[in-house]
Amino acid sequence: MEKVIGIDLGTTNSCVAIVEGGTPTVIPNRGGYKTTPSMVAITEAGKRLVGHIAKRQAVTNAENTVYAAKRLIGRKWNTTQVRSALATCPYRIVEGPHDDVRIQLRDKLYSVSEISAMVLQEMKIIAEDYLGHEVRKAVVTVPAYFNDGQRQATKDAGAIAGLDVIRIINEPTAAALAYGFGRNLDRTVAVYDLGGGTFDISILEIGSHGVFKVISTAGDTFLGGEDFDSRIIDWLVKGFQQEHGIDLRQDRMALQRLKDAAEKAKCELSAVRETEINLPFIISSSRNEALHLQRMLSRDELERLCNDLIERTIKICESTLEDSGVSKDDIEDVILVGGMTRVPKVQHMVAGFFGREPCKGVHPDEVVALGAAIQGSALLDEQQEMVLLDVTPHTLGIMVVGGFFEPLIPQNTTVPTSSSKTFTTVRDNQTAVKILVLQGESQRAEQNELLGEFILTDLRRAAKGQVEIDVTFEINADGIVSVQAKDLETGRQQSITVTASSGLTQDEITSMIDEAKTHAVDRRATEAFEGTRQEAEKLMGDIERLFPQVEQIVSGSDFGRDAIEKARGVLDRARSLIERKDVEGLKEQLEALGRTQRMFKGVIAKTG
Amino acid sequence: MSEPPRHRKSSSAPGPRLPGQRPPEGSSRRSSRRKRSGSLHDDDSGRITLTFRAPSLHVPDLDAPVLPLPPPPEPAVRIETPLADLDAPTERVERGEAPGEPALALELDGESFASAPPLEVSDGWAQARPAPPRGARRPASYPPKRASQQDMALDPASSRRGADALQLVERVEPLPSIDIEPPNLVTEMEERFALGDFTGSLATAELILGADPGHELARRYVETCKETLERLYCARIGDMRSVPSVAVPTVELRWLGLDHRAGFLLSLIDGHTRVDELLDVSGMSRLEATRILAGLIEAGVVRMSEPG
CATH class of the missing domain: 3.30.420.40 (ATPase, nucleotide binding domain)
Structure with missing residues (x-):
């Protein structure tokens, strides 16, 4: 499965x-x-x-x-x-x-x-x-x-x-x-x-x-946790400055070491009551002297710093x-x-x-x-x-007159859910209303996030407050929000479905997927080559090590000289394949290298 | 210190050559001088040890202004110094030795040296004698340009004839000029490169570029020197997939003469991270990171384990 x-x-x-x-x-x-x-x-x-x-x-x-x-x-x-x-x-x-x-x-x-x-x-x-x-x-x-x-x-x-x-x-x-x-x-x-x-x-x-x-x-x-680390770093930097008059934050290498050491010390202090922070050669003084940082940090001190x-x-x-x-x-x-x-x-x-x-x-x-x-x-x-x-992570609502935010579905409401509210026009003879769908916790609409907007038109001409519009928010089990506005008198309605968007177009996503695939393939190929190369180089190392001995043993015979030449050829070919990064060729060559290595070992074992 | 660092003809380096550059000449002459001043022998481990027998030498421009670029140690030559002296200028190593004793022992690793230039182009003299920045007053003891005088100043054979190197250097007339004109620097850059003093050549090329950012030749020298030096350091480090680990107990680390950059690189070594990863996370240029790591390995502070 x-x-x-x-x-x-x-x-x-x-x-x-x-x-x-x-x-x-x-x-x-x-x-x-x-x-x-x-x-x-x-x-x-x-x-x-x-x-x-x-x-x-x-x-x-x-x-x-x-x-x-x-x-x-x-x-x-x-x-x-x-x-x-x-x-x-x-x-x-x-x-x-x-x-x-x-x-x-x-x-x-x-x-x-x-x-x-x-x-x-x-x-x-x-x-x-x-x-x-x-x-x-x-x-x-x-x-x-x-x-x-x-x-x-x-x-x-x-x-x-x-x-x-x-x-x-x-x-x-x-x-x-x-x-x-x-x-x-x-x-x-x-x-x-x-x-x-x-x-x-x-x-x-x-x-x-x-x-x-x-x-x-x-x-x-x-x-x-980073804030806790920062407190430790501040403490170390301050102490060093008092001692040597040097601000370690000005040196990136020193700061990287401080950051690593602070995190390590913080972790250690969960298990022990005191730990040593030891950073030799943290920085060089103006006289080109290497300075070291060495301080003890106790759990009590850490708690005081981060309380x-x-x-x-x-x-x-x-x-x-x-x-x-x-x-x-x-x-x-x-x-x-x-x-x-x-x-x-x-x-x-x-x-x-x-x-x-x-x-x-x-x-x-x-x-x-x-x-x-x-x-x-x-x-x-x-x-x-x-x-x-799941629950709605933020309050959902619309913008009303004066730029205020009117909530319809409160934060932490379990989904699926729906909610309706009736609103009226604010001007005489108002024939259209703009519904701005927002998400957030602020009473001011502009401080919340705009999810979408639409306009409900052809409202009856009437004095302000007489036309009633029903606004309904609905969130389904998949978390998709739909908003509907309906003129209660005429039954005319408009709606919008808020589709979540990450800010990327489909074309962009497709192109990024292709790029990521290429990267993954390249990475795998590099790893495959490195693995094969390591294997090959190990065998080559063995063969090269045994070469002088074998050469000496078989030098007397034509057969031996031929075998030595062949072994040299195997090594040369392997070297060339490594240079060309030919992983397939190198994989095939592994067999020849293994054979040569076994042959060399056999020759030495028989004569030695 | 038996090699004249500025003697152009003494280099037989088949090493890196810039486009259009003449091949170095005079290798035979250099070889004969080497035989006079030192010995080359091969031990069972395949390492070649070159020992120079000469009285202690004085480097004439000890007080020369330091280049903005810190001069790295020799990439192909190992200077055996106590750990505490790692950071000390090379000059200090050379002083105070009794005449007749080995002044400087250089060890060349046979295998890793395969990709490095031969002995004649061993780099690193610039560490002892960095070039002054442009416009700076050339110190009175600065080695002269003429090859014959240089030979006299630094040739151990001459020293054995009764005069020490210091006296020989002092007899040289100081150069009258105050400003170093770009043409001189160009010559120096080329000469150092030809001698295999890539660090010195790089430093000089950067000085030229500092004064004239559009200097095409200097730019090419910078690129080539950097590539060459990095290759040399990498050769000394070995397999980039091997895993370095700290070979010195934590409590003893602070007794080493390291600088904060070496200290930082050392802090990244955790016994799991490979060399190539270390170079990625070091935050330094690859050249600098390899230089420091090679130095740490040679000082015995870091040891390498087999990849995989």
């Missing part, structure tokens, strides 16, 4: 999992890590780097390394999030042709979906290497607050990566799925997700018979519970998601807030991917009963 992989496409790290023999398992990457940094870079030589290797040069090649692309995916150019990213990201963000966002790396512009596709492609390759065959289908997770455009952009990213994204599910839902896997639970849980770059809190109801419902979700897209960050997450939890009308006592379990929840202080404060110890049964880094894999497996297996009820 075809396998479906589950991918947690995170802001900072991504993870891929699969269900094997009924058990969900995370697939480690080539380096043995179960998570892969969601980072993409292009080197000076034009080489594409994805994952850990991209992360390791993120500071020294900052302009050409994309991180946290998830904050930009599916966003319009003129949005607050994009403005924030423009102010904080070292890579170049530019306006795309469809009011979307593009990223410039070296001399090429990439859509955000393309960047995410590179990460997804890496996850696909990790799974394929593990399974030994091609993978086509995937379930990908997104934050619960993602709007239709962001979900569509994530789907497009999957398509560009060569994946058929059969379902997009919310991250807290996936976490709850993994948490409830194999258990017939019926309870209300809180999912506290503190990742590398974002914080999310979601309240879910897990019903018996596999029904998962997100009641409420909120978060901060600029709060995560306000953890408190921020607790405040968000508080407001989310208030908004959802759920009390702390209603929460029966707290699921921790994200590597940062390993920090003891975080666990302590979460436990203090909810009044209960968080659940320790799920792995915070893996739980979302595992949930996605479980969902993927369930989608293929008709016998499994699982219903995921």
Whole structure:
């Protein structure tokens, strides 16, 4: 049966999992890590780097390394999030042709979906290497607050990566799925997700018979483990400046080392109470002396440095519970998601807030991917009963007079749903109304996202307030929004279906898919050649090592001289094939090399 | 230090040659001088060790202004120095040795040298004597242009005749000119290239380009020198797919005479990352990263393991 992989496409790290023999398992990457940094870079030589290797040069090649692309995916150019990213990201963000966002790396512009596709492609390759065959289908997770455009952009990213994204599910839902896997639970849980770059809190109801419902979700897209790292970096930089009068932030290499060391120290302090940060030759002084950085960081110090960050997450939890009308006592379990929840202080404060110890049964880094894999497996297996009820991540409504936003479907309403409201004209003899469909939480219409617009015409001429227009919003199970406006007197109506758009045209997506395929083929070809070359060079090395001995042994006979010549020919041909990068020819030559190596060993064994 | 670094005719380098460049001449003369001043022998491991027997030499322009481009160590020649002296200028290695003792031992790895130029073009003299920046006053002790005087200044055979190198250098009349005109630099760039002093030639070519960014010949020299040096360093590193690891305990690292760039490269070495990946993530130019890595390997700070 075809396998479906589950991918947690995170802001900072991504993870891929699969269900094997009924058990969900995370697939480690080539380096043995179960998570892969969601980072993409292009080197000076034009080489594409994805994952850990991209992360390791993120500071020294900052302009050409994309991180946290998830904050930009599916966003319009003129949005607050994009403005924030423009102010904080070292890579170049530019306006795309469809009011979307593009990223410039070296001399090429990439859509955000393309960047995410590179990460997804890496996850696909990790799974394929593990399974030994091609993978086509995937379930990908997104934050619960993602709007239709962001979900569509994530789907497009999957398509560009060569994946058929059969379902997009919310991250807290996936976490709850993994948490409830194999258990017939019926309870209300809180999912506290503190990742590398974002914080999310979601309240879910897990019903018996596999029904998962997100009641409420909120978060901060600029709060995560990176902020904790920054605090450690600040502390180190300040200490070094006091000691040597040098600002380490001015040197990119020093900063890269500080960043790596801060993250390492932070992780270590989850297990030990004190750790040493030792960075020899961190920088050279003006007198060309190499200076070293060596400091002890205690867990207490880290907690002091980051206490306000953890408190921020607790405040968000508080407001989310208030908004959802759920009390702390209603929460029966707290699921921790994200590597940062390993920090003891975080666990302590979460436990203090909810009044209960968080659940320790799920792995915070893996739980979302595992949930996605479980969902993927369930989608293929008709016998499994699982219903995921999603909610509207944002309030939907229309613009009314004065530029205000009138909500019709509130945030966190379970889909499918529909809602109607009656409006009247605002001017005498008004014959047309413009319906602007918006999504967002602001009372001001212009601060919310415009999903679509249409005009209802041929209204009866009458005094203001006399013509009544009924506006109906409907969201079906697939999350497609349709809006209808109807003149209640004449029955005339107009409607619009809001189709999610990632900001890319179909032609662009097709072209990106082709490009990604070419890249994948090239990469596979290079790997195949490297593998064969290594094998060939090992045999060639053996033969060359044995050559003098064999030559000496057989030099007395014509037959021997002939064999030596032939062996030389085999080596020369192999060298030439390597130079020409002829992988097929080299594969064939492996047999001759193996034969020669065995013959040489045989000759030496017989005479020696 | 027995080789006259500026003697154009002494180079027999079949190494890189720029388009239109004449092949170097006078290789036989150089060979005969080599026999006089040192010995070349091959040990069982296939390594060739060249030992120069000469009194300690003084490099005339110790105080010469340092080039903006840090002069890398010799790519094809290994200078055996204590680890603590890795960062020290090469000059320091050469001082204070008793006459008659080996002044400098050079080891050439037979295998990796196959792709490198032969001994005559061994690069790196520029480290001891970098070219002054354009416009700078040439120090009084700067080696003269005339080949015969240079031979006298640095020829160990002359030194054995009773006069040490320092005295010989001091007798040379200082050049009267204050400004170094581009034609002189061009000649120097060409001469250094012909001698296989690619680092020096590169530095000179960059000086020319600094003054005249449109200088086509200098640009070609820069490109060729960079390519050549990178190839030489790569040859010393070995297989780009091999995995480097740190061979010195962490606590001892700080006692090494490294600079922060070497320190940074060292911090990237984790025992898993391949050389080619290391070069990708180093944030340095490939030339610089290979130069530093080759230096770390030769200093024994980094060891390489077989690919795969």
